[in-house]
Amino acid sequence: MATMHDVARLARVSVSTVSYVLTGTRPISDATRARVLEAMATLDYQPNAMARGLATRRSRIVGLLMPMSERGFGATETAFVTGAAAAASDAGYHLVLSPIGAGDLDDLRRLASQRMVDGVALMEVQVDDGRVTALQELGVPLVLIGRTSDTTDMSYVDIDFDQTVREAVDHLVGLGHQKIVYVNHSAATIAAGYGPALRTRDSFVAAMAGYGLEPVMIPADDSAAGGRAALAEALGKAPDLTAVLAMNENAIFGILAELSVRGRRVPHDVSVVSMVTSPAVAELAHPALTAMTSPGAALGRLAVEALLRQLDGTGAQHQQLLPCALEVRGSTCPVARPKNELTGTGLPGG
Amino acid sequence: MATMHDVARLARVSVSTVSYVLTGTRPISDATRARVLEAMATLDYQPNAMARGLATRRSRIVGLLMPMSERGFGATETAFVTGAAAAASDAGYHLVLSPIGAGDLDDLRRLASQRMVDGVALMEVQVDDGRVTALQELGVPLVLIGRTSDTTDMSYVDIDFDQTVREAVDHLVGLGHQKIVYVNHSAATIAAGYGPALRTRDSFVAAMAGYGLEPVMIPADDSAAGGRAALAEALGKAPDLTAVLAMNENAIFGILAELSVRGRRVPHDVSVVSMVTSPAVAELAHPALTAMTSPGAALGRLAVEALLRQLDGTGAQHQQLLPCALEVRGSTCPVARPKNELTGTGLPGG
DNA sequence: TCCGATTGTCGAAGCGTTTCGACTAACCGG
């Protein structure tokens, strides 16, 4: 509750001197500084954030816009937020989380034009995202997590989907798998321009082509049921599949369930790799899933650090990709036999 | 960027008049109001949050303190945050999420004494929580999600664990189950004074006693492995168990895996009920889990609403409990036979 | 008809900082 005035009076200096001690913008003699600091300590002084914000036109708050779907967010997104908050806190900033999605642009405009935030980080960026243009028009510094289609002059951090897919495919092919099915998000999600779904799709095609293999791809709704249906469809398209690469964290358990129902054992009959998955989720399955672990916390930290650099002018555009790390657990193993020509196209063991 | 001065000049009134139009604290003639509103519209005026905050000594920001563990948070906590953010937004407030745990009280004190937040809601409240006393000393309005041991003069919202456990037990007993094992959090978590673990434990004992049944309880580490170990222990203590009631969302998949390994089918041999679980997680299992669905979003909303009422003086202490709702899915069914004495203590079907 | 209350508006004084211009000493090289 003590103000600068109180500190100044107790230290027998002017308020401006106190301010200079605090901000270091002008030289202060050691004696004076000591008196001021002592006064601050005895009064338990804390600068008032509002007053400071008004005078400097900087709130030292950055916003994190995270659309919250009804299905909540997984460990990946949580790690992201944690990393972002930690980075902000380290720099003496606060992080405001706003559950503002692509829908309510008005909310966003209000938040931004009230000058309550110095800059924002956007999560769940769509390939064509109205929030980006809205913020740019308002002149709000921003960094994306994810990418829009046109990244010119934009700062972003994102998962390196291309390398991640490549590593996953390398892992499976290295184990001898040839018939690999890729289970993506739903057709609707892809059509809506969800970047990760689009990018992994393209990368999968490219990676498979690099090995001269045919890329089989199936969309799946974001649910266990969607996973089951997708696997059924996959077995129709490629009855002799030996590996599944799943992008869809929500469908993965359905995939496993359907495999189990159909008598295909994991990993002996079918190897499964889950993409962009947190260890916690991977451990829930039995056997635990070999997965590409997303660099959630690191992404969050990088995003906020880039934003802060942009704010204080020590850095402009920042574009960075981070791959997911392959963590081999129990759901992948070498393919049963290289000579699986024996079974032709039929089911193994009828 | 337009300020009140600009609006006032354009509308040919004084700044105070503009302010009154905005806040409604004094009567304004319709003609004047119209002129002012029009000026605001043409200038695209937005009040500056900092200036307003400085003048009113209210930031219109409420904090949500959510300790973020490395294991991230589940759909329940996410729903909670969403509900809280929505409630804040509806009332024209912003929600600052701070990942401040029971550890860093200094961070907390700084946040609070900078007067950046008008009040705070605390998640993951421990039975004995230093944050509570710290905030009370600073005179910061606060509401808990969860409860400390002494709730005198405290506002809180929490899950009605007693009723939730009772309903779960009722459901199982109604299906004919008598040998019910309760899988709780780990011994360490219980010892640390984690409220939900303590309260459900007591409620389980009471509920079982109400039916004249013996309450068997097993602690489990928060992991799949913990669940497997717990189930093994449970089968040792009660080989003839027919139902498991699990409080531990992280252990549940381990429990299911171990049941499967031991040849006990769910739900035919063993019924399973998961407590305080979100539908999304319940659907991941196969069969989908009968669960007590936590009222996450509602809790968040109630907490923030109570806090805001406290802030504008239209409400003081607020204490409220909400039960989880029983959602019957595929993991529970009537007990195999009332005459299960046939099988003695051995495994059914050898 | 006069008085008290009400309505509508204004000017000015804060709110707690930062920052600019100015001023005093002390200091340095010539």
Add this chain to the structure above:
DNA sequence: CCGGTTAGTCGAAACGCTTCGACAATCGGA
């Protein structure tokens, strides 16, 4: 010993809003 820096400090003016006290005009009883 003098003009020009430089270090150290102060007072005052912002920053953009709210709110208090004042005042004129209108109104409704007695």
